Amino acid sequence: MNSKFIHISLLAIFVFVAGVLFPTTSKAVSLDALRIYGYFDLEYEQASNSQGNKNGSFDNHHFNLLMDFPVSNELIVKTHVEFEHGVDSGNSFGTVKLEWAFFEYSFQDAFQLRGGKHFSPFGFYNEIRDSTPAFLSLDVPASIYFSRLRGGYDFVFEQNTGINLLGQSISLNPFGQNWEMDYSVYVGNGENTATTNPAEFDDNSNKAVGGRVNLYPSETFRVGLSFFTGDKAVNANQDAAHNTLAVSMGFDSELFFLVSEGAYSKFNGTEQYAGYLQASMNRGIYSPYYRYEILNPDTSLPDDNWKTHIIGLNSNLTKGMYLKTEIDYHDRGKGNRFVTKGQTTYFEYKAAVVVAF
Template sequence: MLLAATALSTATPALADQTSLEAEVALLKAQIAAQKEQLAAQAARLEQVEARLQATATPTTPPAALAESTSKASGATASPTAVAANTVGVGKGSGGDTTIGGYGEITYNGYLKDSSRNQADLKRLVLFVGHRFSDKLSFNSEIEVEHAVASSGDQGEVAIEQAYLDYSFSQAANLKAGLFLMPFGFLNRNHEPPVFYGVERNEVETRIIPSTWREGGMGLYGSTPFGLSYDVGVTTGFDVAKFDDPGAPLAGSHQELQLAKASSLSFYGSLEYQGIPGLLIGGAVFTGNATHNNADFKADHSLPDFSGITSRVTLWDVHGRWQHRGLDLQALYARGTISRSAALGTVIENFNDTNGTELPVAPSAFYGWYVQGAYSFALGGTATLDPFVRYEKFDTQARLPLGLMSDLANRDRVLTTGLSFHPLREVVVKVDYQKFFENKDNDRINLGLGYMF
């Protein structure tokens, strides 16, 4: 018994030590497992953020070297996210941070047949301000000043181009609400000067697609692992009572969320495929009632009375791009229609006869297309030289009601060729020559300076 008691007393501390060590090992294993879970969660969040940035941000490399940045049809964020890719943090709040960025351009147009038309212009200065409240919720905004001075006696203006909240459920499903860009073509979502070719924005994506075109509303967008992205939503739409320019049918009638008539809402949708490296193929459609229950006349009886007329504006486009090494090929076709244009035109002509005015009649259909090719030559470091050529055709009065004849000034074929020099990826110096085949007096040489940060 004495020997047994002695052995037991000797074994008890050893058993206690072993039990303590086992408990410590179990605790360490639990801590390691918890850390692994935390690391895995952080890695997943980083992958989501990286995927969203890749899907939304406009690359800052020269255009010919870009992997097409429009994979995230939320183009909504086109300009803001193009800048966001290069933004600078300026402050942090609870659970988030604030960023700023911007872009700008200065241009010179030299007309070859009438030098009195020559002009230089600080065309635009844009500031981007964004804030990330959390990993999922963010805010984006874009504030633009055009033509240097904005006042009642000047042609410049200050505009809010975007202001929206964005909530990310996953890479496949994201929700945006506010004022955002429509996911059409290339230029409407990616219009920073270092990103597009040519001093001036192309004719088709300014006359047919009214870049920069934004609407207020809600949209759902996302992308799939096999390269397909989508963007669908409900927004404000056009107002045909504001039609004022036959050369750009939708430019004056898109409402920009400025006391926008919203008796009727519009719908849009876009699809793009980027499953093959360097290839982008996509298209979009937008449609909605544009008479808004005759809201303009009811608010101001001095305007034309469109009572009893329901007119729908529909715009669609298809576009494609192929980029391989320094080669960059691009093409786009866009077409729009305005229904009941004959009824609208009859009201306008009667109004003009009664009041001695010359309000234009809206077209039934308008269209435009272009093809473009470019090549980027590396000059060492980040510097590149990018020659390009673009041929485009547009007709903003392709079909008119009431037997009216179109104006030659509103259709043309344009050849543009030039160079873009990038001393840095975010800075560009441009020169090009534009030949107008129908309106020959518009032939010109353009110079431009652009930047983004």
């Protein structure tokens, strides 16, 4: 994309936002409007051999705090701070991370504007990838959302710093039918080398562009399309193109839920694809589920796939408290870069207590 055009467009957006949001002198707002909420989870994981966590370990994975600060009827500031893996700064254990911090100005439901650091809108799960109370399983599908841990690279840069336009509850009338649509598109710094803070600087003049559109033909069916494109600086003097496309489908009835996604990506000449299918049932406080995942991290290499079968149960113990238990079976090709000692398969036994507050 022409960098001069991007720069002019961004400048125009900032000037417009400043004029709309700050037409008069700013004034203090009451802390009474501040809303604080969050979630906590304690996990246990054990693997059948050394390809996973064979010893078995408890993990104080998340203690996350989210804050919404309404400034006016139209303007709100939102932030999300994560304390991960039992943070101990004295021993450099765990991490403290600002997951997002942005303003959101709502002109109407169909047109809202965000600016700041936010999760990239991509597929069903990227914007809630760490919000464990929001999904049934212990983790979101790794084949797409954590592909770097399966021998591939990230399909999409999980967080973006820049501008995000979004809208929801948009009525459509194709073929005389009543459909709804939502959308979210963004432009921002995108991917950088590991030594550059993408929330502060951009390694190159190229800006990442991405987004997602969801269509709802009925109350029970949803289909979506997500995309991402941008150049990543792979070293000081070289950029590599990264392009990703994904399709999502979901069916939700009172008793049965089916969701599936497929994604294709090309980065620096390497092509990868992934997909999953998950089926679950709602049986009151119990929700059993099954998921099949597959990742081909490099289509030019033989026998490097990573396949996973997951059987689990989500139990709603009481208001805001969930117990998740599951068994994962991993089957990898000998060419996958994470295979060691010739051990291509292993089981994982997992459990988590999740609390939303």
